[in-house]
Amino acid sequence: MTLTRRTLTRRIAIAAIAALILAPGAGVPRVAAQSPPPIKVGFSSAMTGPSAITGEGVKWAAQMLADEYNAKGGIMGRKIELYFGDNAGTPGEAVSAVRKLVDVDKVDVIIGQTHSGACLGALPIVKELAVPMVIEACSNPKIRELIGKTVNEWAFRVNPDDVMLANQFAKYMSRQAKTVSIFAQNDDFGRGAATAYDAAFKKVGIKLVSTEFFDRGQADYRPVLTRVKRAAPEGVLLVMLASEGSVFMRQFRELGLTQKLFARGSMATQEFLFQVKDTPAIADGLVEATYWTPALDPEWDKRWLERWKVPVRVHGSLAAIAFRYAVAPAIEQAIKKTGRADRKAIRDALEEIDIPNTPVGRIKFDETHQAFINMLIVEIKGGQLRLVETIPIQP
Amino acid sequence: MEDLLELAIHGLTLGALYAMVAAGLALMFGVVRLINFAHGEFYMLGGYAFWYAYRELGLPYPVAGLAATGILSAFGWAYEHTVIRTILARTWHVQLIATLATSITLTNLAILVFGTQPKEVPTALSSTILEVGGVRLAWQRLVVLGAAILIFAGLEWFVARSKMGKAMRAMSQNREACAVVGVDVQQVALATFAISAALAAAAAVLVSPLFNIFPDVGALLTLKAFAAVITGGFGYVRGAIAASFLIGITESLAAGYLSYAFKDAIAFVVMVIVLLVRPQGLFGRRIGI
Numbered sequence: 001m002t003l004t005r006r007t008l009t010r011r012i013a014i015a016a017i018a019a020l021i022l023a024p025g026a027g028v029p030r031v032a033a034q035s036p037p038p039i040k041v042g043f044s045s046a047m048t049g050p051s052a053i054t055g056e057g058v059k060w061a062a063q064m065l066a067d068e069y070n071a072k073g074g075i076m077g078r079k080i081e082l083y084f085g086d087n088a089g090t091p092g093e094a095v096s097a098v099r100k101l102v103d104v105d106k107v108d109v110i111i112g113q114t115h116s117g118a119c120l121g122a123l124p125i126v127k128e129l130a131v132p133m134v135i136e137a138c139s140n141p142k143i144r145e146l147i148g149k150t151v152n153e154w155a156f157r158v159n160p161d162d163v164m165l166a167n168q169f170a171k172y173m174s175r176q177a178k179t180v181s182i183f184a185q186n187d188d189f190g191r192g193a194a195t196a197y198d199a200a201f202k203k204v205g206i207k208l209v210s211t212e213f214f215d216r217g218q219a220d221y222r223p224v225l226t227r228v229k230r231a232a233p234e235g236v237l238l239v240m241l242a243s244e245g246s247v248f249m250r251q252f253r254e255l256g257l258t259q260k261l262f263a264r265g266s267m268a269t270q271e272f273l274f275q276v277k278d279t280p281a282i283a284d285g286l287v288e289a290t291y292w293t294p295a296l297d298p299e300w301d302k303r304w305l306e307r308w309k310v311p312v313r314v315h316g317s318l319a320a321i322a323f324r325y326a327v328a329p330a331i332e333q334a335i336k337k338t339g340r341a342d343r344k345a346i347r348d349a350l351e352e353i354d355i356p357n358t359p360v361g362r363i364k365f366d367e368t369h370q371a372f373i374n375m376l377i378v379e380i381k382g383g384q385l386r387l388v389e390t391i392p393i394q395p
Numbered sequence: 396m397e398d399l400l401e402l403a404i405h406g407l408t409l410g411a412l413y414a415m416v417a418a419g420l421a422l423m424f425g426v427v428r429l430i431n432f433a434h435g436e437f438y439m440l441g442g443y444a445f446w447y448a449y450r451e452l453g454l455p456y457p458v459a460g461l462a463a464t465g466i467l468s469a470f471g472w473a474y475e476h477t478v479i480r481t482i483l484a485r486t487w488h489v490q491l492i493a494t495l496a497t498s499i500t501l502t503n504l505a506i507l508v509f510g511t512q513p514k515e516v517p518t519a520l521s522s523t524i525l526e527v528g529g530v531r532l533a534w535q536r537l538v539v540l541g542a543a544i545l546i547f548a549g550l551e552w553f554v555a556r557s558k559m560g561k562a563m564r565a566m567s568q569n570r571e572a573c574a575v576v577g578v579d580v581q582q583v584a585l586a587t588f589a590i591s592a593a594l595a596a597a598a599a600v601l602v603s604p605l606f607n608i609f610p611d612v613g614a615l616l617t618l619k620a621f622a623a624v625i626t627g628g629f630g631y632v633r634g635a636i637a638a639s640f641l642i643g644i645t646e647s648l649a650a651g652y653l654s655y656a657f658k659d660a661i662a663f664v665v666m667v668i669v670l671l672v673r674p675q676g677l678f679g680r681r682i683g684i
Contacts, residue, residue, distance in 0.1 A: 048503065050611050053511035186656055213656040217615065219606030222405040223650030223658065226398050243513050247607050250517070254524060255401075256531050271512070278517055310512070 042101035044085035044112030050217030051089035057313030091121025116140035117188035136322035140192035148368035169289035170200035177235030184239035186213035242272035270311035280383025410643025411543035415598035419591030421635035435613025441596025442608035460600035471592025505610035513607035521604035628676030
């Protein structure tokens with residue numbers, strides 16, 4: 001057999017590459033062989049679709065956290081490596097996002113899913129794949145029944161649910177309105193909140209005049225506002241995110257409505273005020289029940305603005321809370337206790353952590369893997385956010 | 396009565412929006428026999444172009460509006476030149492996937508370039524309220540309706556009287572015959588896409604001060620415009636315009652009096668009912684713009 005010059009060159013090249021790959025230690029940077037493996041953290045949120053603004057915030061927060069931790073040497077000398085899953089805010093996509101993070105990226109822990117529907121979709125798969133997931137912002141009350149030591153030992157939730165919030169917020173609302181209409185997102189978050197507030201209103205003597213649902217990505221609220229005008233309640237409870245809120249408020253004012261506005265979602269936030277920066281007083285008087293506001297951690301707010309040049313995003317901040325005060329301490333404890341930071345060790349550590357003084361209150365998971373952080377009542381006044389009340393939530 | 400009037404005016408605004416998008420969709424189908432599922436993204440891009448010209452460059456509203464319409468017209472021309480020309484001779488499956496892929500690509504590009512935070516473009520007219528007999532509406536709504544009437548009159552004149560318009564009508568009836576008698580079919584197709592994209596951009600320029608601009612805004616709009624095109628009689632521009640107003644008003648009244656949650660289904664309910672009664676569409680006849 002005769003070899004052409006080209007074939008010979010190709011064979012030599014292949015042999016050289018094979019030698020490089022097969023030689024012990026070859027091709028692997030010396031520093032990598034000495035450094036401990038990184039901890040792979042997955043963040044799952046809506047990176048596309050009408051809720052993509054939440055995922056962008058989560059991504060930015062994750063990048064800030066990873067850079068800050070890694071600049072200090074990581075956690076117990078282990079660098080943080082980030083991976084992202086796109087749940088598009090829906091249950092079906094959440095399953096794919098978790099599978100991708102676990103099967104492809106091989107993450108050690110997941111923080112997510114931001115949206116209640118995505119959370120409900122992700123819970124069974126998290127259990128099946130045995131990966132710890134810390135929920136940062138899903139408030140559908142059903143989630144509480146689906147997580148915990150006896151039901152799904154792999155899922156933990158930092159934020160309170162809408163039953164916990166509604167019981168407190170309805171008391172506050174009853175001081176200002178005796179009849180209320182609910183206007184909520186047509187998804188698991190909106191429907192879960194609407195049911196919770198319906199029940200809470202009955203306890204405090206608020207009459208629920210009407211409940212309306214809308215699909216995300218709407219630009220047109222005039223017909224429903226006409227219905228509100230007709231029903232003439234004293235207050236309106238919006239279960240809505242900032243991205244929809246600006247158009248809603250403009251049409252609310254266009255119709256000349258003067259009802260007292262209450263909210264759940266991300267209305268009394270910097271991202272909403274940024275959205276309506278031309279008319280910052282458009283939502284003056286709106287009061288929101290929440291568990292995060294920038295006043296809790298002004299330093300984080302400042303670093304965010306410096307880095308991303310836009311005001312801090314609420315869902316990014318909640319993901320950061322979950323990482324800094326639940327996941328990072330759990331990783332640290334897992335390494336200290338077992339020398340490992342694998343999925344099982346992190347899960348076990350999450351059950352044991354107790355961080356008393358975080359900006360949002362104490363983070364300790366109970367038997368149902370639920371933490372009980374503070375509830376906040378935040379008002380928009382003069383185009384600024386004002387923390388009206390901090391209410392501790394009891395287990 | 397006030398409610399009814401308010402809802403009817405709102406329905407007309409919605410109808411004008413759907414009509415400007417649907418007219419372009421019908422025009423494209425009529426002339427090149429292709430359904431452009433990326434048409435809603437023309438609206439989205441028009442909105443972003445307008446936002447950039449109006450908010451970032453600080454151009455006056457009419458200048459920014461014309462600039463955005465011009466830019467999208469050029470985009471439509473380029474889209475025909477690249478994507479459409481490549482797939483025009485292929486099966487409808489290929490055309491469907493190619494235009495859908497363009498739609499997804501443009502949406503994700505918008506997320507990358509403009510970010511996920513919706514863009515607001517309020518004008519002086521969108522925050523000035525006209526109040527007549529208890530009915531309140533922003534002046535911008537009247538601008539939308541007035542401009543829509545002018546645009547449709549201009550389109551009607553163009554298709555009926557201009558040389559290019561006549562060529563479009565001829566192509567909608569028989570493309571091969573047009574080619575045989577020396578009509579430059581590629582130029583006509585290019586002009587069709589440029590005009591259709593400009594119509595979508597004009598809709599964005601007019602309506603964005605009332606609504607927001609965000610990367611996903613075109614998805615539902617394409618479907619509703621598609622429903623209007625089918626309801627009006629496939630490929631028939633006047634039919635699509637009339638059906639758009641029918642859908643807009645029905646949607647507004649149904650959302651106001653029946654259920655808001657199902658308002659987006661109304662367009663398709665109207666479509667199904669019309670097709671059951673008149674399978675050829677409201678103004679259906681053989682295909683032709």
